[in-house]
Amino acid sequence: MTTRSFVIVGAGLAGASAAAALRKRGSDGRIVVIGAESHLPYERPSLSKDYLRGGSDRSALLARSDSFYRDNAIDVRTSVAATDIVPRERVVVLTDGSRVPYDRLLLSTGAAPRRLAVPGGDLPGIHYLRTIEDADSIRAAAATAGYAVVVGGGWIGAEVAASLRQLGHRVTLVAPTSVPLERVLGPEVGAVYRDLHVRHGVELAMGRRIRAVGGRRRVEAVELDDGSRLEADLVVVGIGAVPRMQIAARAGLAVGDGIEVDETLETSVPGIFAAGDAASAWHPAFGRRIRVEHWDNAKRQGAAAAAGMLGEREPYARVPYFFSDQFDLSMEYAGHAPAWNRVVFRGHPASGIFVAFWLNRGRLLAGMNANVEGASKAISALVASRRPVAVDRLVDQCVPLDDIDALTVQSAVARRRWWKDDSKSRIVRDRTAWE
Numbered sequence: 001m002t003t004r005s006f007v008i009v010g011a012g013l014a015g016a017s018a019a020a021a022l023r024k025r026g027s028d029g030r031i032v033v034i035g036a037e038s039h040l041p042y043e044r045p046s047l048s049k050d051y052l053r054g055g056s057d058r059s060a061l062l063a064r065s066d067s068f069y070r071d072n073a074i075d076v077r078t079s080v081a082a083t084d085i086v087p088r089e090r091v092v093v094l095t096d097g098s099r100v101p102y103d104r105l106l107l108s109t110g111a112a113p114r115r116l117a118v119p120g121g122d123l124p125g126i127h128y129l130r131t132i133e134d135a136d137s138i139r140a141a142a143a144t145a146g147y148a149v150v151v152g153g154g155w156i157g158a159e160v161a162a163s164l165r166q167l168g169h170r171v172t173l174v175a176p177t178s179v180p181l182e183r184v185l186g187p188e189v190g191a192v193y194r195d196l197h198v199r200h201g202v203e204l205a206m207g208r209r210i211r212a213v214g215g216r217r218r219v220e221a222v223e224l225d226d227g228s229r230l231e232a233d234l235v236v237v238g239i240g241a242v243p244r245m246q247i248a249a250r251a252g253l254a255v256g257d258g259i260e261v262d263e264t265l266e267t268s269v270p271g272i273f274a275a276g277d278a279a280s281a282w283h284p285a286f287g288r289r290i291r292v293e294h295w296d297n298a299k300r301q302g303a304a305a306a307a308g309m310l311g312e313r314e315p316y317a318r319v320p321y322f323f324s325d326q327f328d329l330s331m332e333y334a335g336h337a338p339a340w341n342r343v344v345f346r347g348h349p350a351s352g353i354f355v356a357f358w359l360n361r362g363r364l365l366a367g368m369n370a371n372v373e374g375a376s377k378a379i380s381a382l383v384a385s386r387r388p389v390a391v392d393r394l395v396d397q398c399v400p401l402d403d404i405d406a407l408t409v410q411s412a413v414a415r416r417r418w419w420k421d422d423s424k425s426r427i428v429r430d431r432t433a434w435e
């Protein structure tokens with residue numbers, strides 16, 4: 001194996017996974033991982049769940065132990081950021097003034113929380129959640145808070161609302177949609193989450209936006225767009241995340257909704273790759289770029305980018321996957337459903353144990369297993385097959401989910417009809433986000 005210098009900017013899950021994969025694939029080159037945070041690469045999902053509730057400690061969050069990096073000669077430099085890339089010289093410039101040369105570079109810079117742009121939006125007492133420190137400060141503030149308001153009905157908002165409620169706090173969840181998680185799951189499955197939160201005592205202000213945050217020295221209330229006021233001494237904002245791509249843009253790499261990469265995760269500048277939340281990657285199955293803000297994608301794209309950096313060109317075509325835990329509902333979601341025309345259920349949603357399927361003109365786009373273990377692999381395979389499904393069998397609990405032949409339409413006539421209809425389908429979103 002030729003010795004090379006690999007530099008990874010961004011010490012998150014994608015970066016850690018790339019470093020590990022470089023060694024696993026036999027590279028004996030120099031590997032440097034540069035991280036702006038003071039921690040070794042860690043996993044964020046617990047920050048809105050167990051860790052936020054005080055149920056686990058920092059060491060449980062680490063993607064890999066300290067000794068793993070030592071044993072594999074991976075040089076992880078924390079508390080230092082990359083400020084610039086000079087592609088012509090193949091050098092990365094750091095905040096401490098040092099210049100790190102590379103042969104292959106990976107940008108795994110992640111995403112940053114979108115800020116609340118309303119009057120009073122910068123008052124003390126308003127929190128965002130991305131880092132360990134963010135979670136610590138929310139937990140500390142919650143300990144003395146009387147009323148918590150969570151802004152945003154996406155995954156972060158819904159999970160934080162659930163965790164704060166589980167800690168015994170009075171919580172109101174504010175979102176512009178009619179039910180939580182409506183943007184990703186639609187009204188039918190979003191209603192399951194609405195009922196779940198209401199059942200556990202979360203107050204919901206749905207169909208409402210924040211107009212202002214009030215308070216003299218710190219947050220005291222939030223004002224909604226219908227003129228009503230909610231008392232609040234803790235506000236947590238989860239209104240989406242924006243890809244960190246400034247250094248890529250400054251270096252002249254193509255950027256759009258993220259750092260643009262091809263199906264092997266290489267950017268517009270040869271030798272520079274991107275992975276994880278920051279990357280807008282060409283997906284061969286969808287025939288377009290998508291940016292996926294999920295744990296599984298960070299882990300697997302990191303590893304795939306490592307293969308690309310080693311010259312092993314493997315298209316990254318994985319079906320997106322994520323999970324969420326709120327109160328007693330654990331779910332997994334596999335697929336990509338920017339727009340759909342039908343939602344069907346296997347099992348009854350009110351029972352809390354079901355599988356939901358999103359279809360577009362007879363083709364399965366995505367499926368979500370709620371409190372049903374081990375179904376996501378079969379759902380992924382069914383989505384990846386791109387075969388038209390027989391809906392009556394899809395919803396029939398007697399037909400095994402991993403029996404693709406039994407669940408898909410076999411006749412040539414039906415397939416022809418499906419292809420014709422499918423060509424009319426409309427894509428309206430190109431991003432699957434953890435927000």
Ligand code: FAD
Pocket residue numbers: 009010011012013014015034035036037043044045046047048080081082083108109110111129130131156244247275276277278292293294295296298321322323324325434
């Ligand atoms: P990040 O984890 O954001 O890491 C990027 C790192 O790069 C950061 O440490 C950043 O400081 C650093 N960096 C950025 N710019 C520079 C620079 N110029 N120089 C040096 N370092 C830099 N997904 C799920 O599927 N299920 C879940 O239940 C789930 N829960 C989540 C809960 C929370 C609270 C959050 C925030 C996310 C959650 N996610 C979940 C999403 C998942 O954690 C992300 O998709 C994943 O962390 C992305 O990894 P990444 O390595 O691409 O980016």
